[in-house]
Amino acid sequence: xxxxxxxxxxxxxxGTGPDAPGAASRDGLTGTLTVLAAASLTDVFTELAEQFETxxxxxxxELGFAGSSALAAQINSGAPADVFASAxxxxxxxxxDGAGLDTAWAADHGRDGAVFATNTLRIAVPxxxxxxxxxxxxxxxDSVATALCxxxxxxxxxxxxxxxxxxxxxxxxxxxxxxxxxxxxxxxGEVDAGLVYATDVAAAxxxxxxxxxxxSDSAVNAYPVGVLADAADPELAAAWVDLVLxxxxxxxxxxxxxxxP
Amino acid sequence: xxTTDDRRTPADxxxxxxxxxxARLRLTRGDFTLDATLRVAAGEVLxxxxxxxxxxxxxxxxxxxxxxxxDGHVRIGGRDETTxxxxxxxxxxxxxxxxxxxxxxxxxxxxxxxxxxxxSKAAARGRAAELLEGMDLSAHARSRPGRLSxxxxxxxxxxxxxxxxxxxxxxxEPMAALDASTxxxxxxxxxxxxxxxxxxxxxxxxxxxxxxxxxxxxxxxxSGRIVQQGTPAEVARRPRTPYVxxxxxxxxxxxxxxxxRVTVDRRxxxxxxxxxxxxxxxxxxxxAFPPRAVALYADRPHGSPRNLWRLTVEGVERFGDQVxxxxxxxxxxxxxxxxxxxxxxxxxxxxxxxxxxxxxxxECYPG
Amino acid sequence: xxxPAPARGRALRARSGRPPWILLVPALLGVAFLVLxxxxxxxxxxxxxxxxRITDPAVLSAxxxxxxxxxxxTAVCLVLGVPLAWLLARAEFPGRRLVRALITVxxxxxxxxxxxxxxxxxxxxxLLGRHLDAWFGLTLPFTTAAVVIAQVFVAMPFLVxxxxxxxxxxxxxxxxxxxxxxxxxxxxxxxxxxxxVLPGVGAGAALCWARALGEFxxxxxxxxxxxxxxxxMPLAVYMAMQRDPEAAxxxxxxxxxxxxxxxxxxRGRST
Numbered sequence: 001x002x003x004x005x006x007x008x009x010x011x012x013x014x015g016t017g018p019d020a021p022g023a024a025s026r027d028g029l030t031g032t033l034t035v036l037a038a039a040s041l042t043d044v045f046t047e048l049a050e051q052f053e054t055x056x057x058x059x060x061x062e063l064g065f066a067g068s069s070a071l072a073a074q075i076n077s078g079a080p081a082d083v084f085a086s087a088x089x090x091x092x093x094x095x096x097d098g099a100g101l102d103t104a105w106a107a108d109h110g111r112d113g114a115v116f117a118t119n120t121l122r123i124a125v126p127x128x129x130x131x132x133x134x135x136x137x138x139x140x141x142d143s144v145a146t147a148l149c150x151x152x153x154x155x156x157x158x159x160x161x162x163x164x165x166x167x168x169x170x171x172x173x174x175x176x177x178x179x180x181x182x183x184x185x186x187x188x189g190e191v192d193a194g195l196v197y198a199t200d201v202a203a204a205x206x207x208x209x210x211x212x213x214x215x216s217d218s219a220v221n222a223y224p225v226g227v228l229a230d231a232a233d234p235e236l237a238a239a240w241v242d243l244v245l246x247x248x249x250x251x252x253x254x255x256x257x258x259x260x261p
Numbered sequence: 262x263x264t265t266d267d268r269r270t271p272a273d274x275x276x277x278x279x280x281x282x283x284a285r286l287r288l289t290r291g292d293f294t295l296d297a298t299l300r301v302a303a304g305e306v307l308x309x310x311x312x313x314x315x316x317x318x319x320x321x322x323x324x325x326x327x328x329x330x331x332d333g334h335v336r337i338g339g340r341d342e343t344t345x346x347x348x349x350x351x352x353x354x355x356x357x358x359x360x361x362x363x364x365x366x367x368x369x370x371x372x373x374x375x376x377x378x379x380x381s382k383a384a385a386r387g388r389a390a391e392l393l394e395g396m397d398l399s400a401h402a403r404s405r406p407g408r409l410s411x412x413x414x415x416x417x418x419x420x421x422x423x424x425x426x427x428x429x430x431x432x433x434e435p436m437a438a439l440d441a442s443t444x445x446x447x448x449x450x451x452x453x454x455x456x457x458x459x460x461x462x463x464x465x466x467x468x469x470x471x472x473x474x475x476x477x478x479x480x481x482x483x484s485g486r487i488v489q490q491g492t493p494a495e496v497a498r499r500p501r502t503p504y505v506x507x508x509x510x511x512x513x514x515x516x517x518x519x520x521x522r523v524t525v526d527r528r529x530x531x532x533x534x535x536x537x538x539x540x541x542x543x544x545x546x547x548x549a550f551p552p553r554a555v556a557l558y559a560d561r562p563h564g565s566p567r568n569l570w571r572l573t574v575e576g577v578e579r580f581g582d583q584v585x586x587x588x589x590x591x592x593x594x595x596x597x598x599x600x601x602x603x604x605x606x607x608x609x610x611x612x613x614x615x616x617x618x619x620x621x622x623x624e625c626y627p628g
Numbered sequence: 629x630x631x632p633a634p635a636r637g638r639a640l641r642a643r644s645g646r647p648p649w650i651l652l653v654p655a656l657l658g659v660a661f662l663v664l665x666x667x668x669x670x671x672x673x674x675x676x677x678x679x680x681r682i683t684d685p686a687v688l689s690a691x692x693x694x695x696x697x698x699x700x701x702t703a704v705c706l707v708l709g710v711p712l713a714w715l716l717a718r719a720e721f722p723g724r725r726l727v728r729a730l731i732t733v734x735x736x737x738x739x740x741x742x743x744x745x746x747x748x749x750x751x752x753x754x755l756l757g758r759h760l761d762a763w764f765g766l767t768l769p770f771t772t773a774a775v776v777i778a779q780v781f782v783a784m785p786f787l788v789x790x791x792x793x794x795x796x797x798x799x800x801x802x803x804x805x806x807x808x809x810x811x812x813x814x815x816x817x818x819x820x821x822x823x824x825v826l827p828g829v830g831a832g833a834a835l836c837w838a839r840a841l842g843e844f845x846x847x848x849x850x851x852x853x854x855x856x857x858x859x860x861m862p863l864a865v866y867m868a869m870q871r872d873p874e875a876a877x878x879x880x881x882x883x884x885x886x887x888x889x890x891x892x893x894x895r896g897r898s899t
C-alpha cells in the first residue's frame with residue numbers, strides 16, 4: 001500500500017511538470033489527488049470522484065478505503081496522502097496530533113477537520129426479520145443471536161455509547177472486527193440481528209432489513225474530513241473537500257443513508 | 262483352471278506323490294511374459310538362475326502372492342493357494358537387502374510374523390528367541406538391524422521368514438547384499454541352515470556359484486522361460502544355452518552328430534566345421550568342453566589331437582593364474598593357457614594359431 | 629614428509645568446511661528477512677508494562693483458547709489427514725490428481741474466503757448446517773468448535789502434504805515384507821508404515837499446529853470473535869491493534885514465544 005501511494009505521489013509531481021502541459025484545467029487544477037477514506041464512504045466518494053474528475057479534466061483521484069484506524073496508522077507512519085476522511089472524530093484526532101492537517105486549510109475549516117456527515121446506528125436483520133426484532137431491548141434476549149462490532153473499532157464504540165446511555169445489555173454472540181463483517185453475518189442469516197450504521201443498511205439493499213430505534217440518538221457519529229499537512233497540492237486537496245461539503249456532496253451522502261452534520 | 266479338481270487330487274490318494282510346490286506361473290506385463298512350471302519336493306532347494314530381467318523375481322513375487330497371476334496355479338503342500346492373499350499364504354520370504362524393520366530389535370523382527378498369526382507376545386518372542394538361538398544370534402537379539410553385519414542380517418531375515426512356519430521358503434538374491442570377503446562363509450552357513458528346512462525352497466540368483474552351492478536343483482530362466490533344469494552338476498557339465506555355458510565357463514556348440522563326427526551349425530562359416538567326440542551319437546546334439554582342454558600351437562602339430570582348427574586371436578585376458586585367449590574363426594572358442602605358454606607362442610591380436618582338443622575332453626549330449 | 633605438507637592439509641580441510649558464497653549470501657539474506665520483523669517487534673515492546681499485560685486474565689484466556697484449540701485441531705488433522713495422505717500416496721483411484729489439487733485449495737484461497745465458505749456449508753443456514761440445526765439443534769458458528777473447524781480447514785493441507793511426501797519417500801517393499809509375514813493391511817499400516825514415516829508425521833503436525841495457532845481470517849469469519857469462547861490470540865492481537873498497538877505488540881510476542889517454546893520442545897524430544 002505504501003509503495004502504491006509513493007508511486008501516486010511521484011505521478012502527482014510529474015503531472016504538474018512540463019511533461020503534461022495540456023492537462024491544465026480552467027481553474028489551474030491538475031495532477032493526482034490521493035484521498036484516504038473510511039470504508040463506509042466507498043460508494044459516495046467513488047461517485048464524487050467521478051464528478052470531480054469530470055469537472056477538472058486534468059485531475060486524477062486515487063481513492064484508498066479501509067478502516068479509519070488503519071488509515072490513521074498509515075498516515076501517521078508517513079504514507080503520502082492529500083485528504084483523510086474519518087468515520088469518527090477520535091480517529092481524526094489521532095491524525096491531527098500525528099501527521100497533522102494543513103495549517104492554512106485548518107485555519108479556515110477548523111483545526112479538528114470539517115464534519116461533513118453523520119451516521120447513526122440501525123438494527124440490521126435478515127430479510128423477513130425471522131426473530132421479530134422490533135427495538136433495542138429485544139437484542140438483550142438470549143434467544144436472539146446478535147452480532148456487534150468489537151468495542152475497539154468505531155462502530156463498536158458507538159454501540160457501547162448507546163448501550164451505556166440506555167442501560168441495555170446486549171447478549172452478543174460475536175464482536176466483529178468491522179461493520180462489514182457484522183453485515184455479512186446478518187446477510188447469511190447466521191445471526192438474528194446486528195448493530196450497524198444506517199448507511200450500511202442502505203448500501204446492503206435487499207440483503208438486509210433495517211429496524212430503527214430511538215436510542216440511536218445517543219451515539220451520533222460525526223464524519224470529519226481534512227487536508228493533510230503533507231498534501232502535495234493543498235489547493236487541489238481543498239477543492240476536493242469543498243466538493244464533499246457542497247450541496248452535491250450532501251445529496252450524494254443523504255442518498256447513501258448519511259445524516260446531515 | 263479348475264479349483265474343485267485341484268482340491269480333489271489329494272483326497273484321491275494320489276496326493277502322496279504331490280510335490281511340496283507345484284506351480285505354473287503365467288504373467289504378462291506389457292511386452293514381457295513369464296511362463297514357467299516349477300515343481301519342488303519337500304526338503305528340496307530349487308535355484309532360479311538367470312540374467313537380470315529374465316523374470317526370476319517376478320516368479321518369486323507371484324509365488325508369494327505379491328503379484329497376481331495372469332494364468333496358472335500355485336499349489337503348496339497339495340493345497341491350491343492361487344488366489345490366497347499374500348498375508349495368508351504359507352510362505353516365508355527372505356528379501357533382497359533383507360528388509361528388516363529398522364525400528365524393531367532383531368527379536369521383534371522375528372516375532373513379528375508369529376504375532377500377526379495370533380500368538381501372544383510372550384509366545385511369539387519365545388519362538389523368535391529359539392530361532393535366533395539356532396542361528397547363533399542370541400547375543401544380537403536386542404540389536405537393531407542397523408547394527409548387524411551382513412551375514413547376521415541375512416540370518417535374522419531367514420529366522421523371520423521361518424518364524425511363520427512356512428511350507429514354502431522363498432529367497433530373493435540372498436547373497437547380493439554381502440561383500441565378497443564374507444560371501445564364502447555366509448554361503449556355506451546358509452546352505453546348512455537351508456538343509457534343516459523341511460518344506461520346499463525356491464532361491465533366485467544371478468550368480469551361478471550361489472545356485473551351485475545352495476541348491477539341489479537349478480532352473481535356468483531366460484526371457485521369462487525355463488531353458489534348462491537339472492542338478493547343479495548336470496547344468497555345470499552340460500549347459501544348454503550360450504548364457505548357461507558362459508556362466509559355467511564352457512565352450513558350447515550346437516550341431517548334428519553322425520557317429521563320433523559332429524557337424525557344427527554355423528551358417529556363416531565357410532565349410533561346416535566338425536567336432537570329433539568320443540562316444541557315437543546321432544541327430545541334434547550339443548558339444549561342450551572347458552577352455553583348459555584347449556591346447557594352442559604356433560605350427561601345425563604332429564601326432565595331432567582328434568580336433569584341430571586354424572583360428573585367429575581376438576583377445577587375451579588374465580583369468581586366475583591362467584590366461585584366457587579368445588579365438589575367432591570357424592569354431593569361435595576360449596582357451597586357457599599358462600602365461601609362459603602365452604609368451605612362448607607370442608600371441609597378439611589377429612595372430613593365427615592352431616587350436617586342438619582331444620575328443621575325450623568333449624562332452625556330447627542330445628540337443 | 630616435508631614440513632609444509634601438514635599446513636597445506638589443514639588449509640584444504642578448512643576450505644572444504646566453508647559453504648560456497650553463492651549459497652551463503654542468499655541464506656544469510658533469507659535469515660535476515662525472516663528475523664528482522666521479529667527484532668522490530670522486540671524493539672517496540674513496552675517491557676516496563678509487560679508483566680501486568682501478560683497476566684491480564686483476558687490475555688491468559690485468549691492464550692489458553694489458542695493453545696487448546698490448535699492442539700485439538702492438530703489431533704483432528706492427524707486422525708483425518710494421515711489416512712488421506714496414505715490414500716494419495718499409496719492407493720490408485722480415478723481422480724487422485726484432482727483430489728490432491730483440491731486439498732491444497734485451503735493453502736491458496738484467502739482464509740477469510742475459507743471462513744465464508746465454511747459459513748455457507750456449516751452455518752445456521754448452510755447446506756449442512758441447516759440440517760444440523762433442524763435435527764440436532766446444533767449450531768456451529770460462534771462456538772469454540774467452530775474455531776477448531778476453521779483451524780482444521782486451513783491447517784490440514786500442511787499435514788497431508790508433509791505426510792504424503794514422507795510416505796512417497798518410504799520404501800513400500802517393507803510393507804510387502806510385513807504382508808508376507810501375515811500382517812493385515814491395518815497391521816502393516818500401524819506397525820510398519822506409520823513408524824517409518826513418523827518423522828514426517830511429526831514435522832507435518834508441527835507445521836499444522838503452528839498454522840492453526842496463527843489462524844485468523846477463517847476463524848473470525850466462521851467462528852466470530854468473543855472473548856473466552858472464540859477470541860484466540862491472533863484475534864485478540866487484531867482487536868488490540870485497533871485501539872492499543874502497544875498491547876498488540878505484547879500479545880504478538882507472547883504468542884510467538886509460547887509457540888517457539890512448544891515447537892522447540894517437541895523438536896528436542898523427537899531428535
